[in-house]
Amino acid sequence: MTKRTALVSGAGIAGVTLAYWLTRGGWQTTLVERAGDLRSSGNPVDVRGPALSVAERMGILPELRAVATHAKAIRVLDSTGRSVARIPMSSRNGDIEVLRGDLARVLWSAGRDDAELLLDDTITDLRQDPDGADVTFERAAPRRFDLVVGADGLHSTVRRIVFGPEREFSEYLGLYVATVQLGGAPAEPDEVVLLNVPGRLLALHPARGEAGAAFIFRHPEIPGLERGDAGRQKQVITASYQGIGWRVPELLDRLEAADDLYFDAVSRISLDSWSRGRVVLLGDAASCVSLLGDGSTLAMAGADRLAAALAETPADLGAALRRYESGHRRLTGPKHRHIHRAAGLLVPASRFGLAARNNIARYVLGR
Template identity: 45%
Template sequence: MVLGMTNRRVLISGAGVAGPALAFWLCRHGFTPTVVERAPEPRDGGYAVDFRGASLRVLDRMGLLAQVEAAATRMGEVTYVDGDDRPLAVTPASFQSGELEILRGDLTRILFDATKDDVEYVFGDAITGILDHRDGVTVTFERGEPREFDLVVGADGLHSAVRSLVFGDESWYRRDLGYYVSICTVPNHLGLDHAGRFHNEPNRTAGVYSARDNAEAKALFWFGADSLDYDHRDVGQQRRIVEEKFAGVGWETAELLSAMREAPDFYFDSASQIVLDTYSRGRVALVGDAAYCASPLSGMGTSLAIVGAYVLAGELAAGDHVSAFRAYESEMRGFVDACQKLAQGNGKWFVPPTRGWIRLRNLNYKLLPYLPWRKVIEELPLKAGNAITLKEYAGAPA
């Protein structure tokens, strides 16, 4: 292993999934990572995320697979229902939940606990400036004093501040897929048992699925819309958008909207992809959603984040940052393309635009067990999840 002594101090922006996973591997390879996170503590709650293919092997190499399995959601079927809660179609667990599913907040906590003793975490702060002066990087912060690092990695999600500072305005790289999603934690008022119930009206999907062994539930609202102009930090405005879009939708929607108003957490964003022609500039690189967000419609974002962190750290341990960043990109590119492709054109199945589409989708799901191409459909996500051959890096357990 050639450890570039000058590249030891790595600042990572973002303590979501990719950030702590990268810090984990950098520590294993002998680097000294610092993670700065805007939130005051690791962010709890959130929606369910799935793992498929190569990401499970990375979790195994991290020694965390058993912990993630112990916290798995064990979700079962999702039933699509009409306005009177009558079942119209059912999809099996494998359809929504991948090979292994966990609440995003639980995953973040597991990754944080696995790294907190070895990694410097700075919560409640954010990067405001990055000056790459060839020998190193001077970073300024909203609250803390300026500091020197050898490398900076943006793991700060779809709306990455590092990407904006170094690569330019988000609008240059973000491709909106024409859908928005909102998720929050609500009471399990339907008494769902490891199951979900979704209701469609044209261009809108309202749903609820049980979580934490049925102790609570997640309400979810999807709708189709061209790019909306709203403030990413203004949760009140985002709640109003959801209320307006779902006003008058039948089934349990009014109940779910009223639970949303009281919810302890709230997520709202566009289903978007980030498409960059390079994942690094100088001494700054990007990982996870910041570099190659595939959108929730792909079900691959967490897998990409976990695998990307493993590859980036492994390549940095193998050589200087210039060749490492180049190798990271060439290892990841095909995998990213396969995962992003999964989401494209997928939205109509989840948020059908018309009543005709809703009927067609339900008919397809009903007939699915008998369709000759069922296996092909089921195996598509797994194929994308395995569209990378993991290298074995020195210092990483095989």
């Protein structure tokens, strides 16, 4: 029999995990990635719940534990830098926190010999019929596939081509997020430090011995800012954090000098259906909503569920895609419904909200 062929757009957490399971299910799998390499941002992410089972079956749990971050607690500070609470980060049920780049590297190492990889390329057109999908690339020659998966993130190219413009599915949640590696050893080697003032959060993370910073802040939407140049993004961040004391001026200077800034809007992606014909969306392309580091868990779980659904009914693609979606929405649905509450706890908009959140941290969670 001729092997079924799948094209996965996006070699991030969702795409690489899916490629691993598809190849083991008998699919001839191709990954296409716009970037010229597989480096990923260094943001800390969680592997927990259903993703732990996926990692265990892939045989990568020991490697993930070996590259886990050093953080053992969260230290909450007030606007002056005074400690409000220390919240232990005890691992529940074996949960693992790793840098996103380390997770991507370990996942790719597990299946790199099985899938074809097209780097520095992207899909420019896609046309499908009942028997397959014809794909045009920016660089590679056109090809035909049995299945196309859009695992290409919040600003998905596959979603735009097949489902419509991003504005039809994306809701700006009032926050921007920027992360940057600071270089050098962290001041607190085993603590995540959170400094909040109304509408703004600065988080310092020890990672694995090299400090990183995250700026998460409320701001009126500036259309296209997330796709703009880094200089403009740095201006908006600096203006938003002016007047805050503690180490903020120093960290803004280091931000200005950095050349590896990650910047994006915090958005919620909502679609009535994640598939059309032989095209299906996965990860943030289908249901971006993560704000607290669990997007990678959802990505791994979704990829595993999609591969399993395809294996269960190999002769009925439509049924498989519907089964994947109905099952995975049980995980993403609660995240969608509670995202505003999560944002309110992470970045309270008012002094009253901040005081209430700090009291919860001090008397309920911390010590």
